Amino acid sequence: MDGDALIETRGLTVEFPIAGGRAVHAVSGVDLDIRQGETLALVGESGCGKSTLGRALIGLLRPTAGEVLFKGERISGLSEKELRPFKGKTQLIFQDPYASLDPRMTVRDIIAEPLETCRVCKTREETTGRVLELMDAVGVPREFLSRYPHQFSGGQRQRIGIARAVATRPELIVCDEPVSALDVSVRNQILNLLKDMQGQFGLTYLFISHDLSVVRFLSDRTAVMFLGKLCELGPTREVYENPLHPYTRFLLEAVPRPDPRSRSRERPLLTGDLPSPVDPPSGCRFRTRCPYARDICAEKEPEMRFDGGHGAACHFPK
Amino acid sequence: MENEILRIRDLHTSFFTRNGEVKAVNGVSLDVPPASVVGIVGESGCGKSMTARSIMGLVKYPGRVAGGSIELCSRELVGLSDREMCRLRGDEMSMIFQEPMTSLNPVVPVGKQVEEAVLLHRKVSRAEARSEALRMFERVGIPEPEKRLRAYPHELSGGLRQRVMIAMAMVCRPKLLIADEPTTALDVTVQAQILKLMRELRDETGMSIILISHDLGVIAELCDFVYVMYAGRIVEQAEVCELFDNPMHPYTRGLLRSVSALERGGERLDTIPGVVPNLLRLPAGCAFSLRCGECKDDCAARLPELVSVGGTHLVRCHLAGGGSDGR
Amino acid sequence: MKFKNREKEISDAHEARLESELGEVETFGGSLRRMCRENRLALVSAIIIGLFILAAVFAPLLTPYTYEEQDVLSRLAAPSWKHIFGTDEAGRDVFTRMLYGSRVSLMVGLVPTAVSMLFGAALGIIAGYVGGRTDSVIMRVADVMLAFPSMLLAMVIMYTLGEGIINIFIALALVNWASVARIVRAETLKLRETEYVESARVSGVRRGRVMLRHIFPNCIPDIIVLFTLNIPSAILSESSLSFLGIGIRPPQASWGLMVNVGRQYLYTQPWLSLIPGAAIMIIVLAFNFLGDGLRDVLDPHLKNQ
DSSP: OOOOEEEEEEEEEEEEEOGGGOEEEEEEEEEEEEETTOEEEEEOOTTSSHHHHHHHHTTSSOOSEEEEEETTEEOTTOOHHHHHHHHTTEEEEOSOTTTSSOTTSOHHHHHHHHHHHTTOOSSHHHHHHHHHHHHHHHTOOGGGGGOOGGGSOHHHHHHHHHHHHHTTOOSEEEEESTTTTSOHHHHHHHHHHHHHHHHHHTOEEEEEESOHHHHHHHOSEEEEEETTEEEEEEEHHHHHHSOOSHHHHHHHHHSOOSOGGGGGSOOOOOOSOOOOTTSOOSSSTTGGGOTTOOHHHHHSOOOEEEETTEEEEOSSOO | OTTOSEEEEEEEEEEEETTEEEEEEEEEEEEEOTTOEEEEEOOTTSSHHHHHHHHHTOOOTTEEEEEEEEEETTEEOTTOOHHHHHHHBTTTEEEEOSOHHHHSOTTSOHHHHHHHHHHHHSOOOHHHHHHHHHHHHHHTTOSSHHHHHTOOGGGSOHHHHHHHHHHHHHTTOOSEEEEESTTTTSOHHHHHHHHHHHHHHHHHHOOEEEEEESOHHHHHHHOSEEEEEETTEEEEEEEHHHHHHSOOSHHHHHHHHHHHHHHHOOSSOOOOOSOOOOTTSOOSSOGGGGTOTTOOGGGTTSOOOEEEEETTEEEEOTTTTTTTSOO | OOOTTHHHHHHHHHHTTSOSSSOOOOOHHHHHHHHHHHOHHHHHHHHHHHHHHHHHHTHHHHOSSOTTOOOGGGTTOOSOSSSTTOBOTTSOBHHHHHHHHHHHHHHHHHHHHHHHHHHHHHHHHHHHHHOHHHHHHHHHHHHHHHHSOHHHHHHHHHHHHOSSHHHHHHHHHHHHHHHHHHHHHHHHHHHHTSHHHHHHHHHTOOHHHHIIIIIHHHHHHHHHHHHHHHHHHHHHHHHHHHHTTSSOOTTSOOHHHHHHHHGGGTTTSTHHHHHHHHHHHHHHHHHHHHHHHHHHHHHHHHHHO
């Protein structure tokens, strides 16, 4: 997929100051681009900074350093007022269907909120009409227009969240673990829906997940993060079949497979615990957990080296 | 059959609400042999957690165990007083939960919490209890165990907290460990470590584990025998390889297809249409009939029985039972 | 755009209208009904408050006298058929003065409390949501107000403003807003981190609208409970102020005033103080129990979500 870059980051860094003059290095110097019309998956475990990165991309968080470009225009570091024209162009789908809808608002009002804020329609009736169309598109029955979130199941709430996200025909949607809180049977329905929406409305997705199996279906390219740094980036199929970075390999191996006969296989497992994002290891941040680490890994931070579209930040890839 | 660790027969646990009786566990029977891992798999609302809580006697008002029998090493648990249950909990049987943060007291160091678990059930001195706790910390793979004994729960990562939970649950060498979604809240690399740990502990101590999960991958990793639950009933049960090779119930098949669809990819993923039903409004017959692609006319009217389709493989489905369909 | 099995999904959606797990959220009306069913004390308290309000509203219909009408020949009379609660030192009918006094006490209970609720909630939400210097300033001012003993503060305000019922309202409203602001601010801090507020920010909803549409409605249960629990303290404050001679002046009637004046006759005509005193006690207890009952039905089920 060789579309133009819809959104780009250059050296994006987000740090949260804490007591004692120290900071949580949530995202450190990430260079990433998301191309028009694609789905870029961002995978990593808790604390790797993927959610922070997603939010920094759409202006919810201010970067400490680096920049974010939307179609070539700089949007990082702008004030709230300056960011306003971009607000209708990016949206966010949340993980927790039980916390992402205001319990005191009706379905109509929830989905209409972005429409009304961006003044998409002229009259109230027009807005309601749009809301009903969206409800049809995501599979929530029209009769439930005036109901409240608590009257729906988790999967249906997630559908409402998706309707809200696509309401203003945004160009980029950041999906932050949109199916992690759902049952398996509902999960696939929602993934199908996301794919349908992408085809119907020409959307671009940043799909954030810790679950590698979920990501594979939707994504064109996959980026792997660890402790605030990008480890690997490339077309999804290549990353899965031919992972360059040791961490990616461990992630893929660690996913439990629904095949009881494969459980006795010898699998390399990561030892130890996650290092602290307040005090990340010098050089390559993965080195304390990496069985292949050598001296240079502690001294020098590896840079992303690309071969074709597929790259990894490792001194000894593969 | 007689030396089973746990034997549940026709368990009924219901919530008596203003809107009616919610049959969370609706006639469940299962066996846990010694030194085996039994899995209960199902989605939210299927009753698997409630089954676990019924075994441990942790069902709170307005719910209660409404019928059936639970025998732990031939000792009947239903009807025991709270005090008698307290004596058993932590000692003969223990439980670990999904979210260790809420099971650990945030203001007490973790080492002390494990000590308390020892002191509750064994007449030993505090020093002995402490060394037991230390030994357990080492065994579950907590690095720098002496230092960690003094740590507070919030100072530990999710994986370490879960190890502490396992240590606390195992310190009195229970015969039965119930693990309710023990790795769902953990990162995938940590999850793999914890599952490996549980397998090793089982091999060492010969205890039995009931593993409850919605994740078929986790079930496949660890279990010897699997029960599939839906809307409060068991719909299929088999040895683990048999279940994955030869699922008979449309729900099990749907689940496996959903999971494998992710790997296969393609244009669309296979799904099970609809949602888990409201337990207050179940059909008189098969609860899955509303969503079943192979549903026939009388499936919703007549409740199918659990029948064998070969050996220990049982299915609750009109289409699979009777021996005419199936293999 | 349709997708497969849509009809099935619709029927399943109908079925799944109620959640299959417990913890279904009830409506506000449902909560109230549940309280009436389960909490007898709160129900009785609500009825008593209702009766007091009715008595206050229909006072002229319930008594042939006015509160200033003096029957000089029967001063300090004991309770009798002519004067149900007797008469006071100026010959005024005590029952009548109780009824008219209840207007004052209830108004003082409700109006300044309502004002301080709204004012305090607004400031609390702004402080909590906007944060930064605005938050510091508002909270500092609130801390200062809370540091003063409330009675002292009310007295100072009354002395500055002079007497009269409106000034009592102002004084009591000013004294009470700070604690409301504190509590609402804490709630706002929690609500600010919710995902639906984040979603509103992503959509570009302006701050003021977020506070009005998302934060405030979700604070309402807390505010209602605070309201019923603050009413008694307002009533007591007015009683104390009038007791001290700074509040209501005769010939107007208020319960606090009546207790004060009746003090002189405590051994000879005890009903002059005891009756208004008992009324104060009853209404304060009633509001307290009602507030507790409301809190019980509104709070835990919110946590269940």
